[in-house]
Amino acid sequence: MKIKILVLAIFYLIGSFNLSNAANSEKVDQISKNLRCLICQGQSVYDSQSDFALSMKILIQKKIDEGKNDEQIYDFLKSKYGEWIVYDPEINKNTVLLWVLPLILFVFGGLLIFRKVSIK
Amino acid sequence: MLNQIGNYSLYIALLSSILIIVQSPILLNRNNINVSGRIFSLISIQSLMIIISFIALIIAFIISDFSNETVYNNSHTSKPLFYKISGTWGNHEGSLLLWLLVLSIFLLIFTITSKNLSNKYRILTIFFQEIIILGFLLFILFTSNPFMNLFPIPNEGTGLNPILQDPALAIHPPILYLGYVGTSIIFSSSLAALISGSVNKIWAKHIKDWVLISWIFLSIGILLGSIWAYYELGWGGFWFWDPVENVSLMPWFCLTALFHTILILEKREMFHSWAVILSITTFSLSMSGTFLVRSGILNSIHTFANDPSRGVFILCFLFILITLSIFIYFFYQNKIKNNFAKTYIVSKETAVLVNNLFMMFFLSVVLIGTVYPIFLEVLNNDKISVGPPFYHKLIVPFMIPFLIFMAIGPNFSWIKDKTNRINLQQLLFFILSIIISFIFLKRVGVSYLFSLPLFIASFFLFFITIRDFSAKKTNLSQKISHFGFSLFILSVLVNGVLAKEYSSNMKVGDERKFLNKTINFESLIIDESKNYQSLQANFKITDKNTSINLKPEIRVYDQPQTITSEADIESTLYSDNFLVFNILKNDGFYNVRYQIKPFMIWIWISIILISFGGILSIVKKNG
Amino acid sequence: MVKNIKLITVVFLVIVSFFILLKGLNKTNNYSPKLNSSKIDFNFKAKFLYSDEESTLYELINDKDYSIINIWASWCLPCREEHPFLLNLKSLDKLNIIGINYKDKEINAKKFIKELGNPYSKIVVDPSGVNSIELGAYGVPETILINNNSKTILKKYIGPLDNKKLDELKIIIKNEN
Missing domain, CATH: 1.10.8.640 (Cytochrome C biogenesis protein)
Structure with a gap:
């Protein structure tokens, strides 16, 4: 060093x-x-x-x-x-969607799958 | 002369297109008419005409026929023959003609190979494909005709952008287009299957090949583009998250998701609607890609052609196609058989769904990252840049679960996986991955937040995919592609962590020390080539025991006058030595950039492996 | 009903995207940044072209009501084209023109001035280009109009001056009081 x-x-x-x-x-x-x-x-x-x-x-x-x-x-x-x-890009009111939208879509898609799949 | 031939054959193709579109609804209602009669001959004529026009353009380029405006703008007599030919599609007009050519040839192949399927489905597919062809024909003939006359005839052309005079880039567009255009067949046939109520096993089996073919070409096309960027753009990187690169990646994610879904549809008759939605999306993304690249709406190093009026046409066309397919989808949605078979949480079906979820997530990151700045600028007049840090921050954390899932998912069995107990072998591999990653990162001295889990996940996937070669459960092509992917991720990571770079301003005779190496700027000579002059440098890199010579060039092309830097790369299985130099305004000084890039070649090899898995799957099925 | 809502939402999104992209197409790629602060805050020191003394930009802009900072170089062809316009501006009483000589050789810069005339009251050199970056410049030529009293930037031109820009500058200077 x-x-x-x-x-x-x-x-x-x-x-x-x-x-x-x-x-x-x-x-x-x-x-x-x-x-x-x-x-x-x-x-x-x-x-x-x-x-x-x-x-x-x-x-x-x-x-x-x-x-x-x-x-x-x-x-x-x-x-x-x-x-x-x-x-x-830093997160501000202009870019909040840019950062969050993919995450929202991921969660939404995950829920959709979860509803289709039976856990038993 | 050539211009006339080109123009006339395109008009005949246009006429056949209109005839087919008008006739197909009539034929649709007569059940027993043989498609291969009237429509087939029209399609053949159309393909022939488009082939003729394309050949005419190639000939115009070869003989440097400067009465053709496209040739005048993009060629030069002093260019080597190979680049004269590749110049045909190295420009806006020619590349669209190539799109059209592939569109019509694919339709012809579709018509020939789908003979055992229902008439209604075939005619509808042809109908939708012809609408796309018609759109492209109108676009070419009225906004970007490659056969415009130029008078008086100039003696010399203005040349081709030297940055495009490169073997990898010469074949990159055709390959990529084969991928893009292949998705058009998927699009047309999914709409046809939707309307004719035949979204089922048989359709899945039929369309699977097209999905694979598009996917293979797209993968190889992206590979060629990356290789080109690696040694020609002179930055030593291979992926820059540049909008134009992103545009080719988006349909790739979609196709990968579609392929996995189609497999389920074929085997288990599930996810019908989803497969159709993906088919429509894939093509829409390919078309949007063309729109984004060709309209100049993006700010990118690769957007060579800029013309907003053309952009308006593609945009309207794209809008019509997408709206049309949305309405068709919602209107005929009821025709889709809904299979309410139970999906258990641990099953191959769920595994594919999760794969799709990740693919869609990666797609949405890339899509939003690419178009968000455009939207923001229009709505808010604020200009922002979305670059590599954005993509890394969003993709890397999701990569970790994705890789682990990719390791265990494919081994689930159909319907319901019985193995409830924890797989001891997998656990062992996982522990092994943790140990290896930990030791590796410790030695290298990297301590980013996500490196350790990322390395663990990719080593885990790597080991599992190797182990899978001994398992009988899955097929060989899948094993190869999945192994290729794990190798890809691992090479990229190792490359990223171990890459070393040195940059300095040097003049001839200078010597610099870097790590345990000595970089010697030995000589500089001027060389004349057919269409450029070059400044060839000779650098000697000496190690303790070995020494290599690297000879990067600076080329000064005359037509048009441009300076390019050609890197010199010495590739071995372990690492690449990359050296590039640039002229500075300080007299006698050159900016020298030397990079050591470990495992670079494995990135290319792994992508070839990924694609090879796909090729094998097609060959095995048809052989 | 649910189906219709879905349909309407999707179509609506597509239409909105269509119009946004359509508008985006008609945008030019010319970009002038919104300035977060139009206050000038550059306090770097620079050497004069014709002497070895140094000065800060603050000291330079204090003479008159307005200052123009013009970034130029002898190797830059558009600078040659815009030079007559700068000479034209020199006649304005309220205006003080400061030149920043960008990444140039002193001999060439002096030759350039000798050949084409000197519109500048003072010229400082910027051999590394750093000062220009501190001013927020993109390259040569670039022209910044400053109100000396309020120490604010009134106008910024990227690229060479022309008749239109010249008139605009004159109008701004005339109307400000």
Whole structure:
């Protein structure tokens, strides 16, 4: 474990001389996988090599260095770009049906089967 | 010249379609008329005409006949012959003609192979199938005619999207369409069986083959699409929950459910209505898929053709078909024999119902996830993205009971399973799975909430499906498909947990350390090919004892000008080494992404196994 | 009776879906986000193109009543096209145009300005593109109109300016008081 941290630290030191040459940290990868590259067609920020995505990754790294947690970073981006940027829609009045409807259907279907089947 | 041939033959096909639709209600009332007479010849003529028009389009592509607008827009003389041919269906107009071709050929096959069934059922099936064909013919002729003349004739075409110039993607659409269109026969015949009151064993037996065929083609089609996405899109993933991928997955869930239901209908004369509903739904989903992909309503990497006016046509057509089938269903519902045979809780029948429940749940997750953003945007003007995290969160927790159930369900006997005692063997396997999963995850160091139960469930299914090969109870094709599925889930999981990735910006001569490997960017050369220039890199990956060379490319196509990244993948039975690089604006630097993907090849093999089970089932029955 | 209710429900759902999808078809794919807050909250520092000093955007927008922030790059062709419109806007007294030079080489950027004229009162550089992302930008070119007194974003254009957008901008600036 210690070695792992050391390796990461070395990467980071090398990277900080020239930010664009740094290997992205795992955290950045993890966050950028959940972001839509808004100027691409259906790619995530993580997958894209567009200018937009590259800058976004640097920004995420910067925010992590500032000590922001995942939630704060997502919120920041949502305030700038709207809900569209995150792949994982949060549950609010707009999306409650999205999350709940499949579950309701499952329960409903289960009840239907239960009624048909005799337990004896 | 070719354009005329294409146009005329399509109009003749249109005429035959109208003739059949007009004639069939008349023939329906005369009981002893031989269908294979008049209608059969009309169907043959129609298929022949559509084949001719399709061949005409292929020839136009081969000889680069730029008086044809479709060829002009999608081809180029410098393209290799193989991609000229595949270019025929690599565009909107051509792909619809392919749909039509498969529709009519399937109808012809249906007519030939259903001779021993009742006249009424056959004519009705032909009638509904012809309505679909008519719809497609009108759609093609009036909104997306592939035989439009272009004058003056240009000297050169504009080319085919280079991302489509790929062997897997060249055969991907035809295979997928065979799957989609196969469901049209299921749809027509289920409506016919409903009206003629013959939703029964015989129908089940007859339609089972069509279900299997569609299911096999759909599975292989999805497989090819995934393989293509894996090495061409250059992200190293194989499934992105992209709307276009989802669209092909939805009928697959439906078909899988339908197949299991049909088995019960055949053996036990149960679940008649449900089988009909599933048949209608399957085709509706296939058609909706075409609508969603072709109309450009989705925001996706794969939507290459965008034209809203065409979308309106498919949407209306889809709406008419669905409404029509709903009314037919409710009107003739009473004709369905209701079998009130008792279903006991531990029985094969219940097992199939539960399978269906899960399939419908997975289907609803994918369906809602795909169309919800469209609905929300229209109703509320809010735009949201629904991506992988959503699908994972909803599907993964349900996968666990599903896998366990899939392990024990197929071994239940019909009507009522007598084994009340706990199966000792199963219990042993279950304990073994717990131990293996625990040790495995401990060593790997993964601690997500659902990983442990998910691994336990999939190992359990894996062991049980292997054990089942020694049991006599079930048939071989089922064993293979189920084993394939367990292998699939296990490979995906192991791949997901063990995959390692390294990404960095490098220039020629750079060296990077990753895990215990060294990545060397050795050289970069420029190469000229027939229709593109390429930048070939040579990377050397050195391990303690071994070293491999990976040569990814960046291609610059001239017609149309596009840059693509071609990953280089070294596949072994244990793991894939995947390397792709991209140009950056920083001079001399390239973004290099290196991935180690364990058991990748087993994902493909397992899907082939799943499909092979289906093929075996058809061959065994007819052989 | 139950059967009829079922039928009506299913048909109703199908019809509703039909109209929703029909409306969805006519939507353009152009997307401009609803801003959760139109208050400007960017306090990052950026270096000037023509000197080594740094400044925050807050300091830059304080001169006049309105500011336009224009994100551009010398390698971006549409930026070349929209440049005359920016020069045109320069004549407005109440307006202050700030350029953000996006992921560019300094030499090229300076050449670009020398060639086509300088509409900007100040130009800051954004070599990594991070500042533009903080502004909520998508790429180049992009133009943001700000009311300096209330510190709010009045208008945002993704893509190059044209005659229509120019008129719109002028009207907004004229009518705001």
